[in-house]
Amino acid sequence: MTIRVGVIGCGYWGPNLIRNVFQMKGAEMAMAADLDAGRLEHISGLYPSVHTTTDYKEIIDSPDIDAVMVATPVATHHRFASEALRAGKHVYVEKPLARSVAEVEDLVELAEGNDRVLMVGHTFLYTGAVEKMKALIDDGELGALQYIRTMRVNLGLFQKDINVLWDLAPHDLSIILYLTGKLPRFVSASGKGHVSDVEDVASIYLEFDDGLVAYVFSSWLDPHKQRYTTIVGDKKMLVYDDVEPQEKLRIYDRGVEKPAYYDTYGDFAFSYRYGDIVTPMLKNEEPLRALTRHFVECCETGRQPLTGGDDGLTVVRILEATSRSLAAGGAKVEVSWEGKPLKVVAPPSAA
């Protein structure tokens, strides 16, 4: 059985999807749509066998297409995905799944109603590093999780229809939710648009019921690219540096704090490290390839994806809370997990 795939959107990210589908066993990279004829020509040059079109409807309407992958601006995710689901296609959508909880809920319902796969591009859950971290945490190696910090910054690639949190934080949020298996109770966010009105630097603070807290930092305005996650448990600690080409993950012994007296500057400068560090070997595969394979398998078997519509919903629910918090000047917002609307938690008066 071969899954015939149509890709909508051939801009920044689409070609990566096309390349992976093209090379995937069990899949046929059949059609690609984009409004820009130049992009389509580029795709045709790379993959002459792919049928290209400026009318995405061709993909939706084609009886030869089993699955649609959407790599367009977020504002259009719901439209393309819902039409494809209604047409009986399996659907994959880039992160974030859509621009509101309501839109995502609609997609989830459509997928269930039509018994189709709905998958979202939380790509990092398909990396060897996250896989290894998940195993370590589930095995209790880290002990009780206390605090998580993520840093996803670089220069440029400004989006126009979403702010930096909606653009970059889905990766961090999906990683945090997957690794901890927990939902945050409170969310607050700060941020500002320096280049335009759209926030280009922003931060999220998440509080969980059991005392775990997490910080997520996103920026399009940093000169030095960082992809950095710290996970602190009461037994061990992890640092996952995705920018490192070879040694992405480090496991730190918590170690014992010793009284520190320094008589020389040298001693002082070299201090602050206790316990061994282990850098485990990781699976070495392009994450998008693992993701594509998983999508194709889910289409074949009807299996629920690792990053399905519900996961996309969870992330968008948190993102919506961050927007509420930003609009409220950084106020703490309680995230509703029961279908209730989000509400702002007024901080106690401190005066």
Added chain:
Amino acid sequence: MTIRVGVIGCGYWGPNLIRNVFQMKGAEMAMAADLDAGRLEHISGLYPSVHTTTDYKEIIDSPDIDAVMVATPVATHHRFASEALRAGKHVYVEKPLARSVAEVEDLVELAEGNDRVLMVGHTFLYTGAVEKMKALIDDGELGALQYIRTMRVNLGLFQKDINVLWDLAPHDLSIILYLTGKLPRFVSASGKGHVSDVEDVASIYLEFDDGLVAYVFSSWLDPHKQRYTTIVGDKKMLVYDDVEPQEKLRIYDRGVEKPAYYDTYGDFAFSYRYGDIVTPMLKNEEPLRALTRHFVECCETGRQPLTGGDDGLTVVRILEATSRSLAAGGAKVEVSWEGKPLKVVAPPSAA
């Protein structure tokens, strides 16, 4: 003229002061006090000529002492510093200068009233890196400052009488204030104590009147030491990584954002860098030596220190605002710069 120095506190940081004073031309490292006889014995072993005592009063009362350096827990800063100022000594105090605005104001007044030097240990202002950054910013190389981010994290050295912001953030705040020459209007803070009730991981968000924002992150719970500052202007950007042994400062061309289409994973993985980077040569001296020399010079000449009582006051004013914000669940707090009390700015209702 030789400045005869007494040091109160020979624990973690005191020996660094003692060593620098001992080696400083124009200064005599005369007396050292600590409650712990073992520490004093250690100091005597290193510097036999230094008179040691478990009674700090000996230093205060000695007519042979011109200047007192205080390296004790923060709770005692005001007591030792005020007694020394009253006794007509010049005074240097480790950061933060004291534990409240009121205490600091008292010290500032005492210093003025007695015409004595009052200096605070905002050590990083004496580094070659900060000196270079100041020059670059003042020369307009960076253009208008947009956003600053600092990261000061490591494992351990938990303090008992102050939280992690009072312990580590004075460095970042003093750097930010010095480099920008601006005072923040609003401050909000988040944080939590994971090891005890005292916050050991916390973050500050600062808003300035002209649109500049700054993020300060402090942690005692991170396995990998970081001392990282990013300063973004609309012309150029700086990254100051104090953990780097040789190349601490980088100046990034802002560069132009180009449309980015990636057909291969490799292209994607190596992307996100535009423009040249310059790593300037920096003055290479132990910061505490430059600081000590400056203190001795100020004592000799009566000159106002680069990091005087007013600077200590500014930092403590912000720290007090962060404590207010933390107590108010992260609420935005307006920092008073007119002698008025701090007040919490209730975030607008978002419901």
Added chain:
Amino acid sequence: MTIRVGVIGCGYWGPNLIRNVFQMKGAEMAMAADLDAGRLEHISGLYPSVHTTTDYKEIIDSPDIDAVMVATPVATHHRFASEALRAGKHVYVEKPLARSVAEVEDLVELAEGNDRVLMVGHTFLYTGAVEKMKALIDDGELGALQYIRTMRVNLGLFQKDINVLWDLAPHDLSIILYLTGKLPRFVSASGKGHVSDVEDVASIYLEFDDGLVAYVFSSWLDPHKQRYTTIVGDKKMLVYDDVEPQEKLRIYDRGVEKPAYYDTYGDFAFSYRYGDIVTPMLKNEEPLRALTRHFVECCETGRQPLTGGDDGLTVVRILEATSRSLAAGGAKVEVSWEGKPLKVVAPPSAA
């Protein structure tokens, strides 16, 4: 005009060629040959339109093939390349071009006689880093070149038919020859096989007529991958670290040596750096894509490639000298550049 390409060898490196040809405008990835049917099946899965065969003769004999790319073990390079040239194909061969000067000379002659392109895979000459270094050197930025050092080490990928110098050093030698525009007069080599009889760790020392010397170090036995080149001129110095994902090239001011007195360990530990460093922006393209495009252009236009048969010959001439030196226990060997045979230069007796 479309260049129709056949690739012989689908093992370790062949798929990279196939992928690049497949995506190259002006080229058609037509046929692929390998003895291993499993590899061919893999290629077919990735690129269904490519005709695969276990008989390379099909490629040689096909009138539809304009150019042949050879990515097989070195021992077979001459056979495949010479047959292809005789059949009137343009030919690209992985480095080293062949296993002896005689073989390479034969290929060069065949290419000239048949008026065909002969190109060798000195891939690094197609990187942005080498391009930039060449421009800097040609512009006189570095001054007179004094010394070059290269380090190309990693764990594994042991070859059976050639030693580590023949495997890895072609990259370094081609870079050195290209950047300097000079030929070495003397070569000596040391090395040893630790895993088998084939040298897996080895080093070359090259002496040029004008006093320039170069060290090339190659290893299959190092746990930490390094791709590191240092180029020292009497004005400036370059470091090219190809393992760095983002900042591969650094330009160092030579600086002035200052008298160095260190009173503290810290000063000492942080010393040894004079002058600014510039990290220039580099072209960011997969080198093999630039190489493939160049090959296709040369086939179209008949233009001489940047890395043609003569360049392959120069490198193999040096490699042959290293083998002579290794066999002679590290003796210095004069490299013949006039068609004369290599001869060992007996070192003066030192006893």
Added chain:
Amino acid sequence: MTIRVGVIGCGYWGPNLIRNVFQMKGAEMAMAADLDAGRLEHISGLYPSVHTTTDYKEIIDSPDIDAVMVATPVATHHRFASEALRAGKHVYVEKPLARSVAEVEDLVELAEGNDRVLMVGHTFLYTGAVEKMKALIDDGELGALQYIRTMRVNLGLFQKDINVLWDLAPHDLSIILYLTGKLPRFVSASGKGHVSDVEDVASIYLEFDDGLVAYVFSSWLDPHKQRYTTIVGDKKMLVYDDVEPQEKLRIYDRGVEKPAYYDTYGDFAFSYRYGDIVTPMLKNEEPLRALTRHFVECCETGRQPLTGGDDGLTVVRILEATSRSLAAGGAKVEVSWEGKPLKVVAPPSAA
């Protein structure tokens, strides 16, 4: 019992000795000699209690001095050390111990004849990293050692009376000899002086009887400081990077070589790493302090130092062989370990 120490030479390295002796329990930093009155004034400023003199004879002749530490140019080591030993002092000498085997043998004899301690400044044997490596090797963790590579390069600090090998390689040689417990049979060296006639870039190749080989690279002409040692055993491998401020030592699993097929550039770029890496916690003390303490203890107890005269002799014997090899155009030289003179091993004719 207090060991009263005189230091001869207060230039580049002397102040580090003085500082450590000054702070060492059981030692008294009594006298310091230098020809340069300015240097002495500097020392007096730092340590007023130290008696300074421009006449080293004062130290030799003083009955109050138990031990002499020599930190002068190599050409004078033998003179100062032999006079001190004859005067009944214990002696410590910076590396290399002296400028010839004959000189060192004389010192060793004098020390034995006078029953005095003779110690040489092979400082790195007092680091936590070397201590840990020694334990790992002795415990068999690495298996049989196959190959060692060291890199000690930086810009400047050119010496006039010795070449770069005599200056820098003693550290590497002493580390190699200590860790392996083996003596090399053959030595060859290459090198050249680019700034003056004195070799400022040079390399040594050492062959041991059991098949172990070692490469030592020394340079005063490299813009980027490196202090890098790789040790390859047939079970595990070590990398010791002394420039790293926090994580100096890494232990690599040898891992199994897997067949490597790469379909994407990204896979290729991120390849070449098999097995876990462990970064062990190391003792964190200034090496020179540990060395100074050891010297004082040896003076007190008469115990043989870890880096005694014999170790200095071994290193100088190898250095002398490298000079012989350099003079012979890189010829292989057999190192004599039986008191026999060094002889050049003429490489077999390769013509």
